[in-house]
Amino acid sequence: MAVEKVMKRDGRIVPFDEERIRWAIQRAMLEVGIHDEDLLNKVVRRVVRRINQLYDGQIPNIENIQDIVELELMRAGLFDVAKAYILYRKKKAEIREEKKKILNKDKLDEIDKRFSLNALRVLASRYFMRNEKGEIVESPKELFERVSVLAVIPDILYDERVFDKNGGHEQDPKAIEKYLSKLDEYDGKLSIGRFKLNKYHFERLLNLYRELAEKGQMKVSIDEIVTMLENGAFEGYEDEVEEYFRLMTGQVFMPNTPALINSGRPLGMLSACFVVPIEDDMESIMKAAHDVAMIQKMGGGTGLNFSKLRPEGDFVGSTAGAASGPVSFMHLIDAVSDVIKQGGVRRGANMGILEVWHPDIEKFIHAKERNTGTNVLSNFNISVGIWEDFWEALKEGKRYPLVNPRTGEKVKEVDPKSLFEELAYMAWAKADPGVVFFDVINRRNVLQSAKNEPIRATNPCGEEPLYDYESCNLTSINLAKFVKYDDEGKPYFDWDEYAYVIQKVAKYLDNAIDVNRFPLPEIDRNTKLTRRIGVGMMGLADALFKLGIPYNSKEGFEFMRKATEYLTFYAYRQSVETAKKRGPFPLYEKTKYKDGELPVEGFYHREIWNLPWDELAEDIKRHGVRNAMVTTCPPTGSVSMIADTSSGIEPIFALVYKKSVTVGEFYYVDPVFETELKKRGLYSDEILKKISDNYGSVQGLEEIPEEVQKVFVTAMDIHWLDHLLAQANIQLWLTDSASKTINMPNDATVEDVKAAYLLAYKLGCKGVTVYRDGSLSVQVYSVEGEKKQRVKAKPSKYAVEKLKAVVEAEPWLARFINVNAILNGTNGKKGTDQPAGLTFSLSPAPAPKPAHESVKEKPDIPEDKIKELLGVAYCPVCYEKDGELVELRMESGCATCPRCGWSKCVIS
Template sequence: METERNGRNSGVSSEARDEIMQLSDNAVAVLKKRYLKKDESGEPTEEPMDMFLRVASNIAEGEYRFKRGEEAEELYERSREQFLRLMTSRKFMPNSPTLMNAGRELQQLSACFVLPVEDSIDGIYDTLKHQAVIHKSGGGTGFGFSKLRPKNDIVKSTMGVSSGPVSFMAIYDASTDKIKQGGTRRGANMGILRVDHPDIEEFISCKRDNDQINNFNISVAITDEFMEAVESDSEFALRNPRDGEVHSMVNARDLFGEIVEGAWLNGEPGVVFIDRINDDNPTPQFPIESTNPCSEAHLPPYDSCNLGSINLVKFVENPGASMGAASGESTIDWDGLRETVRTSVRFLDNVIEQNSYPLAEIDAMSRGNRRIGLGVMGFADALIKLGITYDSEEGLAFAEKVMKFVDDEAWEASRHLADERGVMPNYEGTTHEQRGDLVRNATVTTIAPTGTISMIAGCSGGIEPLFAVAFMRRQADMELPDVNPEFVALAKERGFYSEDLMKQVAEHGSVRDIPGVPEDVQNVWVTSHDIGSDWHVRMQAAFQKYTSMGISKTINLPNEADTGDVGDAYLQAYRTGCKGIAVYRDGSREAQVLSTGSTGSTGKSEAPEEPPTGAPADANTGNYISLAEARNGRPRTLSGVTKKLQTGHGQLYVTMNDDEFGPRECFVVIGKPGGTASAFSDALGRMISLAMTHGASPEEVHHQLRGIQDGHPAGVGPSAILSVPDGVAKAIGEHYMTQDEQRSGGAEARELPVIGACPDCGSGLTRQEGCVTCFSCGYSKCS
């Protein structure tokens, strides 16, 4: 049967072939790099159409699980064509594992899983093994560590004491370093601890030093009781999970302040409102303790998330009318959206059948609960085409309307599937049973990071605002404006286009407050950092009203935001019905300074005023001489700083010293003396010192070294160090350069926060949808 089906797979409609030709160059590049099958030399052996056909055919085979004979054949053919058109039209994309693995040997189609952590050595290390199996298959993992007894608690079997949850998190983190996802990259984890656990303060601070537990996102599970204590400024009980007894009492506001301070320092911890999540849990027989790494999939132990996203901008009719570029009115094709939602739900239910799960326990739970998460992307693009401002009451109203429509239609599709295929096996005991609602799936909607799949679809990510209207892209030794092509087309149509204006927009990153851009365009073409944190939270809350599970979104804060701003965002998220929140303050990740000399508290050295040529004057003749001549030997004493960073080869120490003329020398130390790494590092430091002695600026050195990778990165996201040279560049940048200068000194300059270098291409990484993403090559930690 399999051979016969493959023989029919060459039949593709002309419409689908025409649609595949509309993929952007970026989309094709991402597909070739990450999704298409490759031979042993790494060359693609399939074209984009082959990939979409492979996926559509494989997922359509799920129809044979429920029907036989001619009826099954007809369903297969119809579903295959529908699924193919969904993807080639870019109206819908499944999550990355499905695109990568459907119809291939691995056949692991889920992005993320949650595993239990029981309070026993056997339980802890069984889960450690399961984590390794999942990471090897390409999945991410979430853990609830709240059942583990606190540090120094008695262990009766040995009469010893427990080392506590954070110590075991470190073991799971170390394992992640050694197991690469699907043979290509390290896995991602979520670690969650309840706010009433006695070790909560150690957990909150476990990532203050960016050298530790770098393969985890962490979130505090906030209870309603705790939030009530915060509101009333009262004492709050921490309880030993072993026996439920009160361990100690703390002031709730003080503990809340510690959570807020950690998030202000480096974005962690986030929070999930665990009582609200379980109140909405449709399978209360399976309580939820944790989430997936980006916190949008709320899963009981051994459950998985099977995700896909609808591209909303594809359903905007007469898109030019809102901006005066066409007559009539821009509207949504609600009938077309309804059809796409219902087909997408069938696709995702088939994914559950076709999936090859990494553990038997996960297979049973996933097929029993049949959780799916249909989300959206292209929301910001749709708002622009409709002429709606993101940070406005109209924007919030549209968010609620469109997500309610998607959610309602998804449930209708699930009811139809229940009638056709039967209700979910774990139906008994669910809230659906209590209501008499016959459904096929425990959940139907969630809003996940869309990262690379939104690049394939050619749209904005998830429900985030635009990343940028334009940015300065470095090409060789030049910086050229890279402007959203639809903005260029609009500017030309409306008559305000000019090369100078496009460059100004690229340098600013946004169009707001740019003279020459019409006010209505400024209002609609909005970017992440144009929007206040309160609007970010309100938008998340608007979507949460009609979403089964959670939402992956970043609440962006400017660098000058204080802890009060972070606390306000957390409180607002709770009060407006969000199920969790993650904030990121621009520029909040830095290396640790071990010691400082006389270079000043800012870490920047001020050189004396010099002539335009950069050459100092001879003290006797007044003639300009070379900087190397002026320095004429090294003084006995120089002052500077030493920065410590974690690399894939061990601890790296970078010492930077200055003399009266400015940056003078750099010492790079790693590994034991006499080793290869030590010799390489010493040589690198000597060459940097030689360059600086002859007048090379820190900016030039930073530009040359930033983004170099050696295949052994350390950490993820903002704290990732790609190699020893990349670590040295990071240290030099943080000591001598402003954040803006560091951004512009890399492979790509953007107005919005660049939080690290891409491990694949060296360009800037940014945090979007709660996920780390590269907008140049499509690298993503999450999708």
């Protein structure tokens, strides 16, 4: 009799699965370079036969089966394979023990096993609930259950048995008070099928009931709702909870960090992004400081446009004194952020914007220049807001007026070329400021007619342009999970499953708006006027690796476009379906949606459509849409680590790098790349060291086949032109924006930065963040050993064609974009990195980072110097926890720690 069941280590009885045996043996064979499908099948048959002989009619446990695998491998003479299998088995046992330590538990469940050690460490560092002693009291299973339960609570109150979108029903909203006064009694008392509601879930349900009752949309009383829950009337929604739980624990999508931390917990705030207005009076300025404090203490980040503040030295009527200017008030907000330590170590995150016409723009551009070691706005990303008139002045060579926002009068005129060079230089030298293109942001802004003004601010990482007091909830879908393999082992992308998940995630985000505890009433009100959501994606690099498509190729950019087109199309599809049942967002009738317009550039280029956008636009006109904006691409630092995938839409930083842990050092290898090496019989410690010493890149290594070098590219293997094209192709189909870093090598020039800014603008990006390798670093390295020079990145053929086409279409660009110099690597290099003709005063640029330097051990740095570094070039979490100075990488527009996932951006 064949064995049909097997006992897991935790005592569960599950179906016997021959494929798991096949996978384990195949892995061991690949480990020693054996690629023999017939031999694999033969060994698997012998193992299964032996199991059936020994356990006829019984239930073996996992250890029994593994023992048989070892024995049969040796009987087949495959001693090297048996050794690899034994070592892998031992390694798995060690990993299980390490996971138990991290999770503070004696037994692992199936969900624990799905997440890597790295993912569990990240979850343990910030996401799990802890007791008063600081001990973890929550497992991954419990975390994702509380997130999933909260996500389905709105479905109960929008059930047609209790909800009427047309209103007209009278229920007493205050009836919820008796339940709010005894929440503890309801902790775990109510449930949706097998899932229990804790008191925080119930409290959010009560508050949503009150809101809908006040609109007259509740058919029944709150007492009836509670009775229905007690009687299991809503058990049908158990499947919805299960589905969100399955998708998250399967690492298919992840909500933004605040949602993972706060769902079903006291703070209850699920959003990451907010914009706070700031007017030109002291009451507004202090209100903004208060609002920033309230948002950041709950884990959010803020964007502020300081352009309405009068310039430094301007007249102040109430005191007959002189104004201190926008930059001084940025320091005020920075100080507020500094004392609101999120989770003890997470700094507050802000985006500070000043528009290019403001008289203090030059001071703003230099606001983060480090001269004295004093406060340099370490809690701020800063960006210059540029409008079309600046580009026109630059094009025409006319002087550009700077205008006092208090009086509307011109203060002076400046040379736009000089200002542009100054901006580019500081981005080259200090990685700040970035630029935001407000005319591009507002070109397809369907909300402008409803809001009576353009958008003038973004969240801290720039991917969410927002109106005053708007917020946004974000998620990221893991593209790598949709790469499947056909019967011949060839990879393909499952577009149908991807479309299904997009719609589930869009619904999740709309529900999140209803159960969100917003930090301020103004944010609650303005968020619900537009119901903006941000469905995003991560795992792009890993998906392309699996598909065998180079990131920096025409095929790669076409995949990016199609993936983003699907993202927005199916997010809208779900939003229309939700609008049919629950009603469109309140400002819908005042927007351009009703005229058939969409805030998506790709919609206006029919020749690139893969989907029926005209049908979608008609459906939106006919039924409305629930969410004013639906897609974005946020940074995913720790979120992508939890999902065990590559970060956001970025290429990976390194295929192999050395990691130091308490028990020693080991090489971290990108999992998809590791599989490829083993499949080709190339995996060894020697090759890992070689790749690690080659900056984590395989470029130029003779041991690595050319086709592997072509596909497995890292961020610095990709020319900055191709980085720009990736952002532009993705931006084409987003309703909002994308968080992306345009990586440049250390020897890039100011001329390269200027060219990147102009090309980003002309290619339709809504903003851009350029990062020159090493420009964040402070020279505190010790030499480990001489390393070879990095292979120079070259632009793809597709990028070269695009570059030439842009400059040929507008010849004036040739004054700033030297096509030939960019292509041959001499752009702006005339014996110095600083271009000729700069007329302003600058502090010295950071010295180029020598190619042979790497961190060896914690340098002996004075404590005050350490404080200066934290949150700027080094990870504050790793330093405070382990005393390690781990250098941050610029990823998705934000400084991010490669070791623990800490990011200056609160989203990720």
